[in-house]
Amino acid sequence: MARRQKSPVASGDLDARKATILHAVVTEHVDTAQPVGSSAVAATTDLDVSPATVRAEMVALEREGYLAQPHTSAGRVPTDKGYRYFVDHLERGAVGAVQQHQVRDFFAHVRGEMEDVLEQTSKLLSQLTSHTSVVVGAGHSRASILSAQLVNLDAHHHLLVTVFSDGTVTKHSVMDAAGAGAADVAEASRQLNALLIGTTLSSRIQVPSRADDVARLVREAASALHEAAPTIEGEQVYIGGSSRVAESFDGVETVRAVLSILEQELVVVSLIEDILDADVSVAIGSEHGLEPLSACAVIVAPVTLEGETVGALGLLGPTRMRYREVMATAQAVSDELTRHFGGEPGA
Amino acid sequence: MARRQKSPVASGDLDARKATILHAVVTEHVDTAQPVGSSAVAATTDLDVSPATVRAEMVALEREGYLAQPHTSAGRVPTDKGYRYFVDHLERGAVGAVQQHQVRDFFAHVRGEMEDVLEQTSKLLSQLTSHTSVVVGAGHSRASILSAQLVNLDAHHHLLVTVFSDGTVTKHSVMDAAGAGAADVAEASRQLNALLIGTTLSSRIQVPSRADDVARLVREAASALHEAAPTIEGEQVYIGGSSRVAESFDGVETVRAVLSILEQELVVVSLIEDILDADVSVAIGSEHGLEPLSACAVIVAPVTLEGETVGALGLLGPTRMRYREVMATAQAVSDELTRHFGGEPGA
DNA sequence: CGTTGGCAGTCGAGTCTAGTGAGTGCCAGT
DNA sequence: ACTGGCACTCACTAGACTCGACTGCCAACG
Structure with missing residues (x-):
């Protein structure tokens, strides 16, 4: 929302109204899992324009690839590109108070070896987000x-x-x-x-x-x-909440394909490492190369120790996901984990 | 088929013809996933009786609880009790030549620590049977x-x-x-x-x-x-092929419930240990206490070392399962695993 | 010129009504 | 005891129809 361009053409930025509409479509669709119509957008936003105007904008957004129609007489659904814009222009929210407390509480009480902590963390993550989580502990090729x-x-x-x-x-x-x-x-x-x-x-x-x-x-x-x-x-991989996959997708075939990917640790690790960045980052739909995961979004956050990335945590869910909350959770857990290991090195 | 009683009443044994019919219903249903009708049974068995006769027997089998009808005008489906009878009277078959070879080949080439072998074994099992597999390495409470x-x-x-x-x-x-x-x-x-x-x-x-x-x-x-x-x-648990769960059941809710159980290692271990016996053994449907697994059958085989049970392997699939083949595979892998560890103790 | 209300058109989803056929239970005849 | 015949049941399917949520387009308006 901060940076904006005059000319709304091409793939750069969208003008304020289009952005608002796209935002409304995404949030509404995430909530309802249904295509979103122009009147719903007109009602939920504070744009004070008529559905007809919204429609005109939606046509433009569809032409530019941010929205799609499941069929002619249905509402719009965000495309991967639409979600991407949404995520890129998302102001970072803080994690909810209850979750914040849960995370702190977890790290205040967790004990044991790094391996155990990482495994527990993956369970925590999937419990907090209702998505499947992956925690990767970096390899120790440089350890003496x-x-x-x-x-x-x-x-x-x-x-x-x-x-x-x-x-x-x-x-x-x-x-x-x-x-x-x-x-x-x-x-x-x-x-x-x-x-x-x-x-x-x-x-x-x-x-x-x-x-x-x-x-x-x-x-x-x-x-x-x-x-x-x-x-x-090699890296250690801990996967938590794989049963959440069955909740996230309705097609049995999709569920099978995703689970099948999750079984291949090497694939999971390279997926996470592909996405991994210095900050919380997201791969939506087909952005990561894995075709079977084209219905998924993956959120990845680094875990650092003394400035070095020593691991990563990932959350895998449907593209129709509460990005703000999940990203905030990933950030919070990543921070706490970093602090946890920073505070007691080697443990 | 060996032991048989004169009086086919009560829950003991069934007379030869009922047994044949039950057998036919089970095998046919396993193949087709459809209710089996009397004419199909008459055609596939060598009883040389008319469908009407088969129907009469089926009514009796249903009254005794071996078969059930999904609805009035459909064929019969085996109940858990029906599968139980089928399994109890199954003559042990040898494992197929291809699989036999695959198992031997696997154990001839597998290397590494016990943990690695068990994990690989769980993958082998799920690959051979197309079901989810569980391998449990016993705890070492008595190790010095x-x-x-x-x-x-x-x-x-x-x-x-x-x-x-x-x-x-x-x-x-x-x-x-x-x-x-x-x-x-x-x-x-x-x-x-x-x-x-x-x-x-x-x-x-x-x-x-x-x-x-x-x-x-x-x-x-x-x-x-x-x-x-x-x-x-505590025991180490290795689960292989959890994506197979999605293939085995059509209800998304069932898939979720089963996956959810599989995530709880303690539950899985106690399940396996409940079923565990000196020989390959099976728990069908509600026989094991876990309600979410009432649509599943679990096949368990022991792994022994110097006469002592040091672990177990389990296979989890729908009750509609190829018991003969899967049990034979479990037996074969269990034998080879026992031999493998017997041959090189501690490895 | 951007915006708006109006309106016809599209298409999925739900409902209803047969029609079909696999399979049953029963019964009388051998 | 077994069989063929027969009426009956009932899930499944297809077609017709309605309903309603949208859209796209257009003429009018500020």
């Missing part, structure tokens, strides 16, 4: 190793347990057909720790080439760790 | 601690990393407001290790009561571990 330890499980199996500077812990099985003695395992553990401390997963390390049991164990363990690197570097 | 280590993250945060005899690894944040020195942390780590090794989560341990930094760290870490015990003892 704080400790590595080889633990003897039984005669032929050991476990390499690695602790990273970002607080993650990984484990890797190490087979040992020969069955080295406990002393050898302990020695290998010592050497591994010395070898790996301070390195990252992408570091090249110098493994001993000797043929004895200890050296063999060290080599096996180190390779197990580095082989698995691509997997454990 | 092999190693405990306190790792210094930063000035005020440490991480207690614990390795259990069943190969699981847990981590717990330990806050340290006072900021003990590195030497103290190392000493605390040593003491914790000595203290915890060989104990289980339910063991009572004797923590030092001294007031110095080391003792404080030890107490903090031990209490963090034992406080979290209920959580980490």
Whole structure:
């Protein structure tokens, strides 16, 4: 609403009245899920114009691609472009008091490891918004190793347990057909720790080439760790409220398609990362490339730690969504999450 | 079909012809999703009787509760009791050759930690059966601690990393407001290790009561571990193919209800454990107590390790399900999984 | 020239009325 | 005990019709 252009042609800005009408159509349609007619717009806005005038404007808005008609004698429905304009010109609202309180309360009481917090957060988000939520914890490719330890499980199996500077812990099985003695395992553990401390997963390390049991164990363990690197570097994904998908769309096929996408973590992560920006951002309908999600809008907010983006949270719902409220919620949770991790690093 | 009673009254067994008719109705209904008429049954069975005779039998089957009519002039549909009889008298079939191969192939190539294998398995199951699958890894309440280590993250945060005899690894944040020195942390780590090794989560341990930094760290870490015990003892749950739910049921409300149940891990686990038996077993419709799942059948197979049940796998679909095939698949995967973990314990 | 009221036209949704056909229950005959 | 025949039931479908919410267009107005 702030920036406006003189000439309302092309795709730039719309004149004030068109903007008001578009805004009215969007909000009304979000509320009712029905096409919105000219008289409804004339009644709900404070434009003081007749339905006929509204109609004329709507024809223009349709020509410019902001609105669409399901069929000739129906009201108008916003297009993706219409929603986009709506969102771009939305003044940021504060999150409701009840929700605000719920968010604060949640973060005041939540305890436990980062993983648990992220998972709980995804549940909170879907509960607050009635949409499906996605929380992505960034990978730790740049984290360095704080400790590595080889633990003897039984005669032929050991476990390499690695602790990273970002607080993650990984484990890797190490087979040992020969069955080295406990002393050898302990020695290998010592050497591994010395070898790996301070390195990252992408570091090249110098493994001993000797043929004895200890050296063999060290080599096996180190390779197990580095082989698995691509997997454990990967992001953690927590999805909450997937049952909300069934409420949001009426076509069973749409529901299936969306759920199917949600099952593919890699796709979800790359979707979120595509949309991710320094601020709360939105992808509407076909704006993200995923055809099965063309009926969806995705709202993404970053989670930062010491200025760096370490994760993201996303909310997925129908394009017909209460953008203002949902974006405000995303912003609030993102802020609190950032503060939460900022306050207690590594936890 | 083996055991049969003379008197077909009451709820015991049905006479051969009724059994055949019930069988025909179930298989036909599973195929077509339509009520099955008497003439269809007469045509598809080798009973060589007229539709009229079939009708008479169907009336009896309906009176005894095995069949139901959606409305007066429609064919018959199996009731839960009908499906139950069908399943109880199903001769176990072998799994199809293609699937057999797929399962073997999967287990021949799958690598990685138990958690990863279970998760992959749930995907395999849902892919093989086109149903939603659940894989439950048993809790490790009886596992003893092999190693405990306190790792210094930063000035005020440490991480207690614990390795259990069943190969699981847990981590717990330990806050340290006072900021003990590195030497103290190392000493605390040593003491914790000595203290915890060989104990289980339910063991009572004797923590030092001294007031110095080391003792404080030890107490903090031990209490963090034992406080979290209920959580980490808990089962791991992996759900695969939840999008299949949308295919299986046509009512959106049913889909939502089922998805909603699937989101509650505790409910899913207790459901599976209720049904769990030494063999592949089935709960049909209202047999399990969960009202929202009254349109579902759940097939559960145990996963054993050295004679002990260490987990379970479940398949959830509509009562109108290909029980024979799905049960055979569950059996096959359960067997292979058991063999897989039996062959490489701890992996 | 932008705006307005009026008006004919369009089209989806709902209702009503057969007509169709799959399937049943019953019964008399073998 | 089984069968063929038969009247009956009832969901489903198609067509006709009305209703009503809109639109698009146009002539008139300030």
